[in-house]
Amino acid sequence: MPIEQPTTPADVPPIVQTAAQVRVRGAGSKPALSTWDETVTVVDCSRLSGILAYKPEEYVFSAYAGTPAAEAAAALAQHGQHLPFDPLLIAQGATLGGTVAANLSGSGRYRYGGVRDFILGVRFVDGAGRLARAGGQVVKNAAGFDLPKFFVGSLGRYGILVEVAFKVFPRPPAYTTLLASYGDLGHALSAALRLGATPFDMEGLDIEGVGSEEGGVAARLAIRLGGLSEALPARLARLATYLSAHTPVVAMQRLTQREAEEGYWAAVNGCHWVPAGQTLVKVPLAAGQVLAFDRRLGTNRRRYSAGGHIAWVAAPDALSLQPVLEEMQLVGLPLTGATGEIVGRRSGLALAQRVKQALDPAGKFGPV
Amino acid sequence: MLSQAFMTQLARLYPAQRLLTRPAQLATYESDALTAFHARPGAVVLPETEAEVIAAVRLCHQHAIPFVARGSGTSLSGGSLPIHDGLVIALNRLNRIVRLDPEQRLAVVQPGVINLSISQAAEPYGLTYAPDPSSQSVCTIGGNIAFNSGGAHCLKYGMTSNHILKLKVVLADGEVTTLGSDSLDGCGVGPDLVGLFVGSEGLFGIALEITVRLLPRPERYCTILAAYHDLETAGHAVAAVVASGLLPGAIEMMDRLAIQAAEAAVHANYPAGAAALLIVELEGEANQVDEELAALRPIIAASGAYEVRLAQDAEERARIWKGRKGAFSAVGRLSPDYVVQDGVVPRSHLGPALKEIQRLSAHYQLSVANVFHAGDGNLHPLILYNGQEPGALERAEALAGEILDMCIQLGGSITGEHGVGMEKRAHLPRMFEAVDLAVMRDIRRQIDPLEVANRGKMFPEGEAPAQRRHGLHPLEAQGIISRM
Numbered sequence: 001m002p003i004e005q006p007t008t009p010a011d012v013p014p015i016v017q018t019a020a021q022v023r024v025r026g027a028g029s030k031p032a033l034s035t036w037d038e039t040v041t042v043v044d045c046s047r048l049s050g051i052l053a054y055k056p057e058e059y060v061f062s063a064y065a066g067t068p069a070a071e072a073a074a075a076l077a078q079h080g081q082h083l084p085f086d087p088l089l090i091a092q093g094a095t096l097g098g099t100v101a102a103n104l105s106g107s108g109r110y111r112y113g114g115v116r117d118f119i120l121g122v123r124f125v126d127g128a129g130r131l132a133r134a135g136g137q138v139v140k141n142a143a144g145f146d147l148p149k150f151f152v153g154s155l156g157r158y159g160i161l162v163e164v165a166f167k168v169f170p171r172p173p174a175y176t177t178l179l180a181s182y183g184d185l186g187h188a189l190s191a192a193l194r195l196g197a198t199p200f201d202m203e204g205l206d207i208e209g210v211g212s213e214e215g216g217v218a219a220r221l222a223i224r225l226g227g228l229s230e231a232l233p234a235r236l237a238r239l240a241t242y243l244s245a246h247t248p249v250v251a252m253q254r255l256t257q258r259e260a261e262e263g264y265w266a267a268v269n270g271c272h273w274v275p276a277g278q279t280l281v282k283v284p285l286a287a288g289q290v291l292a293f294d295r296r297l298g299t300n301r302r303r304y305s306a307g308g309h310i311a312w313v314a315a316p317d318a319l320s321l322q323p324v325l326e327e328m329q330l331v332g333l334p335l336t337g338a339t340g341e342i343v344g345r346r347s348g349l350a351l352a353q354r355v356k357q358a359l360d361p362a363g364k365f366g367p368v
Numbered sequence: 369m370l371s372q373a374f375m376t377q378l379a380r381l382y383p384a385q386r387l388l389t390r391p392a393q394l395a396t397y398e399s400d401a402l403t404a405f406h407a408r409p410g411a412v413v414l415p416e417t418e419a420e421v422i423a424a425v426r427l428c429h430q431h432a433i434p435f436v437a438r439g440s441g442t443s444l445s446g447g448s449l450p451i452h453d454g455l456v457i458a459l460n461r462l463n464r465i466v467r468l469d470p471e472q473r474l475a476v477v478q479p480g481v482i483n484l485s486i487s488q489a490a491e492p493y494g495l496t497y498a499p500d501p502s503s504q505s506v507c508t509i510g511g512n513i514a515f516n517s518g519g520a521h522c523l524k525y526g527m528t529s530n531h532i533l534k535l536k537v538v539l540a541d542g543e544v545t546t547l548g549s550d551s552l553d554g555c556g557v558g559p560d561l562v563g564l565f566v567g568s569e570g571l572f573g574i575a576l577e578i579t580v581r582l583l584p585r586p587e588r589y590c591t592i593l594a595a596y597h598d599l600e601t602a603g604h605a606v607a608a609v610v611a612s613g614l615l616p617g618a619i620e621m622m623d624r625l626a627i628q629a630a631e632a633a634v635h636a637n638y639p640a641g642a643a644a645l646l647i648v649e650l651e652g653e654a655n656q657v658d659e660e661l662a663a664l665r666p667i668i669a670a671s672g673a674y675e676v677r678l679a680q681d682a683e684e685r686a687r688i689w690k691g692r693k694g695a696f697s698a699v700g701r702l703s704p705d706y707v708v709q710d711g712v713v714p715r716s717h718l719g720p721a722l723k724e725i726q727r728l729s730a731h732y733q734l735s736v737a738n739v740f741h742a743g744d745g746n747l748h749p750l751i752l753y754n755g756q757e758p759g760a761l762e763r764a765e766a767l768a769g770e771i772l773d774m775c776i777q778l779g780g781s782i783t784g785e786h787g788v789g790m791e792k793r794a795h796l797p798r799m800f801e802a803v804d805l806a807v808m809r810d811i812r813r814q815i816d817p818l819e820v821a822n823r824g825k826m827f828p829e830g831e832a833p834a835q836r837r838h839g840l841h842p843l844e845a846q847g848i849i850s851r852m
Contacts, residue, residue, distance in 0.1 A: 055714065055716070057607065057610060057611060057715070057716045058714045058715060058716060058745075059610075060714075080613050103553075103555075103557075103560070105553070109552070109553070110552075112524070112525075112526075113526060113530055114552075114553060116530075116554070116560050116563050117526050117530045126807060130803050130806070130807060131803070132801075132803050132804045132806075132807045133800065133801065133804050134800075134804060134807070134808070136712075136780070136781045136799075137714075137779055138712045138713070138714055138744075138745060138779070138780050138781055139523065139715075139744050139745070140518065140522055140527070140712050140741070140744040140745070140746050140781070140784040140785065141712060141780075141781040141783070141784060142515065142516050142518070142527070142567055142710075142781070142783045142784060142785050142786065142787050142788075143781050143782050143783050143788055143792075143796060143799055143800075144788070144796065144799075144800060144804070144805075144808055144826070145564060145567070145568055145808050145811060145812075146516065146529065146563050146564060146566065146567045146568075147564070147807075147808075148563075149529065149560045149562075149563025149564060149566075150559045150560055150561070150563055150564040151559065151560075152559070152560045152563065153555055153557060153558055153559050153560055154558070154559040155558070157559075158559060169615060170613040170614070170615055173613065193471050193472070196473055196584070197470060197471070197473060197493065197494060197495065197584055198494070198584060199494070199584045199585065199586055199587035199652075199653060200584075200653060201652045201653045201656060227653075227656045227659070227660075228656065228659040228660065228663065230659045230662075231653075231655040231656045231658070231659040234655045235653060235655050235656065238655070282557070284549060284551040284552075284553035284554070284555075284557065285549075285551050286472060286549070286550035286551050287472060288471070288472050288550070289550075306552050306553065307552070309551045309552035309553055310551070310552070310553050331557045331558075332557070333557040342557055342558070346557065346558060347545075347546055347547075347549070347555075348545055348546060348547040348548070348555060348558070348561045349545075350539065350543050350545040351537075351539065351545055351547060351561050351564070351565070351572075351815070352558060352559055352561060354539075354811075354814040354815045355559070355564070355811055355814065355815075357814045358807070358810035358811040358813070358814040359807070359810070359811070368558075
């Protein structure tokens, strides 16, 4: 399996033009999406790395696609800024390009949106070897088709990203987290939906399926508040009072110490809860589908982020989820483990096929 | 002229009262909010069902007749300008809110629904639809989708695209498909097709049913109005607010001419004699907003403002926004005609950009009023001219073109929220390389090989590097469009 390691965008078009089948990988933090057979040419973008421009006063930065998300996060942190959607698997080396191509937002997705809501521009190489740009480098831009958004979730099947530009936000100076336990998932989900319609500003709203009932607890809400430190104690107290008054909360735990609080979310966004050797599968769904979906799962470890809009399920292999996903008309993206096949039911392929014809008619980057 | 065969089949699909062909009926549809241009369509249909829209699109594809989908015709870039002798599909009657689900915080709406009516319907549940273009009381959600409309609160909450979960669309060749899902993570797996469709300026097809996400209404708003003796000081104030690490819901500015116009039109009671007004709005949880206000006040106090006001109640806040949102139409009282520009500059260049606009204004001897989303660096210079005066429109267009060139040179964009449409087609090749445009064109042709959907918009005619900006518009020269 030939492996090419471009160091500049200009290195990529000749590789694409000469190879019959091309696949792209970054740091390999999602092995299910970056493992192929011997017949393909692999474009390894890990050396196509580095921040190109960062203007804190403009809330924008651009970088080569192979830049580790952690490197970007560190640069932003120096200016009190961040990517609010919490790129996933950052400690495992996830790159910016991989984060975009796999569309992986962590718990911070809840408040301001996901990868799609912060990407501003892309530079990419299509199946014909054309090096093209779309979008821009300013926080607001409506010129031309929004290909930057299109590339979010594109899995390297329409082109190889070589540069990405993002909008960033000031990072809240302080955070606090409330963990609220419930007797069953239904109660936790109702509480999450109820909270979602209140004016509480939540940076994160996750539902942890505890799996087996431990001490009468089957599910736990993890609610993250962020903002000025002066206001946080009062906001936290108010939130706790609200949950006590309006939801059947069993127990509450406050994470107010910075280390514990940040450690909790780093573990979540690093997917530390996934048992070793198991495949992590991402399943987007509506909050209203969570209960039905959860009932159909077996003993799988799982977690729901973005207020119940994304399920994260650990499974011995992704295919074991196929029947559940088919039945619920959902789709799953395996991230870790051996198989990279999308499981379940996909939609919108009529439009995707047409774009594929425009960008990669020969199918060099694999199927749609 | 539309062919007899096409018209016969169209008449089978639409009853006579919803198939307009008489010149007096068509006149209403000849122009949009870019009033400098108009073109007469061959016919207008008024569908009342999705099936009628789909049938019309399929017929157009079959006969290679270009069509334009139209809502309220508020496009400022000529996006809904009809195609000469083409078909206009006017979607105003598809105006039902199909479903509002407060628990899931979403609404399913038809394309002809007015933007503001979604928020009105959601209000009893404490929810709101965030994108708020200035024309929100008349513009339709279908048009917002086509042009990825913005508004005053984009900095924090994004544009239309950030609030669309799912779209049922008819593509230009008549195929019906659903993009995205009810999940906040939208498509989730596979490319973001909702993201691609939104802002495609009607070149891919027509949105038939739209699922939008709703947000909780903020608990508290704090709206600060600061008046300055010059624009540059106000520009520095914007930089100071941004540097503070606060994330206001909106940061807006108006210059002297815009202030005077707004004052005359809606009596917003703005401070007298201001050369620049800055509006900064904090919103969110009450405790948080209170602390943010405590942090913001000294920043504004030190910014050189000669008068600072904090809106004391909802009424005062509404008045401040009424002046701001009504500024476009207010300027209409000052001048018989105007062109609105929509360029974006990196916001640290706001000061120099405004200075350059003043210089250009003097050079072209045309007044320019500035109303803009300072937080986004999104300028809206309103170039005033008298269309009756020979050569005035050409001078206005030349001035507008120079402003766009400046935006590109500063690393910005030719459009922040109005889209390229008819108006800025010639400028697209200055922002993108030929290969970038070729990729976009290839996508367009794979989706719409006959280029029937909103033909002639967004893409420049041919590849000529230097489009004429003086004299006749190329399509005008060919007699395809004409000016009022």
